[in-house]
Amino acid sequence: MDAAVSHHTCKELLVSLSDYLDGEAAEALCAEIERHLADCEDCRVVVDTLRKTILLYRTLPPPSPPQTIRARLLHALELDKDAP
């Protein structure tokens, strides 16, 4: 299971994966990648798990600043005196 992706074609494909997943790869490159994925199980797993990784962090709720941060900031910057 833990055998690094090592073939020359796989390594070449790896470089273009972000462009491919972002929809920024040229049509010819997409076709080439998809042909390779049809025959290479290791690369298919990398593509699928990379896509899932991106989906997971893009749907992660963002950390919220503490409620008090605004008041503290306005006070520290002396903006609270005349501010509404």
Add this chain to the structure above:
Amino acid sequence: MTKELPAPTLLSPELLDEAYEQRLLERIRAGDKTACAECIDLHSAGVYRLALRMVGDPHEAEDIVQETFLNAFRTIDSFEGRSSLSTWLYRIAYNAALMRLRKKQPLHVSIDPHVDEEETATTPVQLFDWCCLPEEDFQTAEARNELERAISELPEPLRAVFVLRELEGLSTEETAQALDLSVSNVKVRLHRARLWLRERLSGYFTELAQRSQERN
């Protein structure tokens, strides 16, 4: 073609309105305190998130936010508008965070803008397909904590690029401006960050998938 991934969606409409930003800048330069407060309301959450992801400590992140706005309002006349206001603020916050990291770990935080090849080696090793896990396994508090931990452990040269580009939704060009990197360098770092996270998360999700297979 690839299945479409959701874009990061943290940018509010005001942040994209150039005319509004120009008026806001003029008011800040004129010493209008309400405009400064408006600027804080618009940008402090994003600046806080970047600072928090960089230093990992909420109190320190809050200090960085304060430092950022203090610096920004003091030097607003030197802001030439070659980037957007938010990009400029991210840049100030990033530099403040980096200064703190360097003070804490002078030997571990690179001052060289080039990514350390050794540290960020991203050749895929984990080749188990954990996408088969049920969706609820990805939404547990434990899975989210694992993801948060993985992001916080991203090698420092990759982390700021990842946060600005992927979590804050800046464009590649804006990220490059904020971090003083070339566009191609941003692309390379983002790609490495994604592969690094995939590798890191694969350890956790593979174990989860294998445990689930053993039970069934």
